[in-house]
Amino acid sequence: MRKIYAYISSMKMGLYILIIIGVTSAMGSTFFPDTFFQSYIFQAGLLLLLLNMSLCTIRQAKTFWQTVSLGKEKGGVKRIGVIILHAGIVLILIGGTVNSLIGQKADISMTNGEVINLSDVLSDNDPLKIKLNEFYIEFNPDGSPCQYFSKVSLIKELGDSQEFTISVNNPLAYNGVKVYQQTFGYLLKVQTESDSRAVTKKTLREGDVLQFEGSDKSLKFVRYIPNYDPRYGMISRTTRPDNPKVIYAIYQNNSLIKAGIGSIADKIEIDTVSFVTLSGIEYYTGLGLKQDPGLPIAAAGGILLMVGSCCPLLMRRKSK
Amino acid sequence: MILFIQLFLYLSLLLYTLAAISYFVGQQNVIFSNAAFKISAIGFVVNLLALIMRILYTGRLPLVNGSEFILSFAGFTVLIYLWYEVKSKVNSAGGVVMGIAVILIASIIILMPNQLLETHPxxxxxxxxxxxxxxxxxxxxxxxxxxxxxxxxxxxxxxxxxxxxxxxxxxxxxxxxxxxxxxxxxxxxxxxxxxxxxxxxxxxxxxxxxxxxxxxxxxxxxxxxxxxxxxxxxxxxxxxxxxxxxxxxxxxxxxxxxxx
Incomplete structure (x- = not known):
């Protein structure tokens, strides 16, 4: 038993594990980038590294403490640096393990004014609602996006709310929940008229198909192009809506009969009695929600890793 | 500004190439050996000027795109090498290190010729x-x-x-x-x-x-x-x-x- 413990906690074992993780990571990244790192075998390798490094670090710390108490320690800062560096990696691995065991994440998309109950998305969460007040994009002079903003309100159980502005690199952090600006998209607002029936308003996402009651025809919202330029084809010239166009397709019994480019306010004739008016475009925001109880542990590990790796440099300067 | 960036880029390539050759020839010839360090130092200054011009052109540090990174990478490689040569008083690796700097600068010219000459938000x-x-x-x-x-x-x-x-x-x-x-x-x-x-x-x-x-x-x-x-x-x-x-x-x- 003692032999097994000695081997598992040895540097030799740690180096073998590192070599295996390094080689398999390189191969996994090249051949199976989407699946390899989530595989049980790779996760088991990381856990084995955690076990080995934890035992190895504890042993190093013990030895260091014993030599210090006996007054025999010589390479002070360097030894401490090595122990801190190893402890940092251990904490990062623990943080990652905690996250994979009890961490949660979810993606939500919201339109202006929409309210989502966070406890429906992240389980075991305090009753908390998120409301999107406004999503908007700021543009650079050349029409490229400068920043994406989601102005939200967090509504607590008793109804009192707090406002936040989320943007890329500036997530919202509240009671262990973090909300990130992840993506955005377009919604097409349309009005349909068919025969003598009343006008109906609908909202479509890219790819949605609009069916017409009593007709074998349908309309598909293919894509919104904010700055249409024939030279760029189906790709928008810039994200800024300088020349907004809607690409649509009309189907009859699932067969494409027409594809067209429409402007906002255009009225599209589906057949002699059915019409669709392209009323407007609205943004939706894509937010990433995360609850990672392992994050503070991993963050502490990251700090220790940085401090530990720089200790030998400080020591060399001091010893001169 | 663009003209200066281009000028200093090509000039640093030329100086680093001359430095690499001088270091190799300098292993048997003291004159070349002494000149190699000076040419490298001038090459570094020119490389630094290219970086400064890029900063003035973009209004930010040159650490964003591939060519800016390589230009900084080449400059610091030469700087660390020069520091090493002063400290160790050994120059046998000068040819190889300056050769690396030549390859780095050449990679900007070959792989991303326009990146340093344009700026995007x-x-x-x-x-x-x-x-x-x-x-x-x-x-x-x-x-x-x-x-x-x-x-x-x-x-x-x-x-x-x-x-x-x-x-x-x-x-x-x-x-x-x-x-x-x-x-x-x-x-x-x-x-x-x-x-x-x-x-x-x-x-x-x-x-x-x-x-x-x-x-x-x-x-x-x-x-x-x-x-x-x-x-x-x-x-x-x-x-x-x-x-x-x-x-x-x-x-x-x-x-x-x-x-x-």
Whole structure:
């Protein structure tokens, strides 16, 4: 038993594990980038590294403490640096393990004014609602996006709310929940008229198909192009809506009969009695929600890793 | 401004080439040997001027796109080498290190000829205070690894143990610390931007693999049989991984770092 413990906690074992993780990571990244790192075998390798490094670090710390108490320690800062560096990696691995065991994440998309109950998305969460007040994009002079903003309100159980502005690199952090600006998209607002029936308003996402009651025809919202330029084809010239166009397709019994480019306010004739008016475009925001109880542990590990790796440099300067 | 950037870029390529030739010829000729250091130093100043012109042109530090990174990488490689030569008074690796600088500058001209001559606004993901520290530490790390690889290559060619060995270890210690900072600072930034501090993105994975090979180097270096030829081969392999992490991942594989 003692032999097994000695081997598992040895540097030799740690180096073998590192070599295996390094080689398999390189191969996994090249051949199976989407699946390899989530595989049980790779996760088991990381856990084995955690076990080995934890035992190895504890042993190093013990030895260091014993030599210090006996007054025999010589390479002070360097030894401490090595122990801190190893402890940092251990904490990062623990943080990652905690996250994979009890961490949660979810993606939500919201339109202006929409309210989502966070406890429906992240389980075991305090009753908390998120409301999107406004999503908007700021543009650079050349029409490229400068920043994406989601102005939200967090509504607590008793109804009192707090406002936040989320943007890329500036997530919202509240009671262990973090909300990130992840993506955005377009919604097409349309009005349909068919025969003598009343006008109906609908909202479509890219790819949605609009069916017409009593007709074998349908309309598909293919894509919104904010700055249409024939030279760029189906790709928008810039994200800024300088020349907004809607690409649509009309189907009859699932067969494409027409594809067209429409402007906002255009009225599209589906057949002699059915019409669709392209009323407007609205943004939706894509937010990433995360609850990672392992994050503070991993963050502490990251700090220790940085401090530990720089200790030998400080020591060399001091010893001169 | 663009004209100056181009002028200093080509001039630094010319000076680094002359320096590399002078270092090689200087192994048998003292005049060339003395001139090599001066040409390298002038080359570095010209490289620095190209960087300053780029700063004036874009209004930000030259740490955003691939060509800016390589220009900084080449400059710091030469600076670290010059510092090493002054401290160690040994110049046998000068030709190899200046050769690396020549390849780096040439790669800008061949692979990304227009990148330094145009400027685009930063995309939202890059608008972060972590950008400077993450990329600057990467420049220091890569530059140090380049010099260490140059010294290791000469050691291997000489096929004998020399004074260079302890310098390789010292420079690698600095570069390893910088690479560790690069990875951790990048992880902090990724957590702020994407909500994941480690995504197994190709760049992260290959930076991790590079970190592992240098970690193995430091662990094995304690053992005498890993201090000579084997250690130098590891240092060269580590630098090949560094180059792959930059060029291979940027130009062969798409990922979160595909803008770099």
């Amino acid at each position: 930063l995309m939202p993901a890059l608008k972060s205070p972590w950008l400077t520290s993450h990329v600057l530490t990467a420049v220091f790390a890569y530059a140090g690894f380049a010099v260490a690889a140059g010294l290791a290559a000469i050691e291997l060619l000489k096929n004998k143990e020399t004074k260079g060995n302890s310098w390789i270890y010292k420079i690698n210690s600095f570069s390893f610390a910088m690479l560790t900072l690069t990875i951790v600072l990048g992880a902090i930034w990724a957590e702020q931007a994407w909500g994941r501090y480690w995504s197994w993105d190709p760049k992260e994975t290959w930076a991790g693999v590079t970190w592992i090979i240098y970690a193995l180097y430091f662990h094995l270096h304690k053992s005498r049989k890993w201090q000579g030829k084997r250690a130098n081969i590891m240092v060269l392999a580590g630098f090949i991984l560094v180059l792959f992490t930059f060029f291979g991942v940027n130009y062969l594989i798409l990922g979160l770092h595909s803008y770099a």
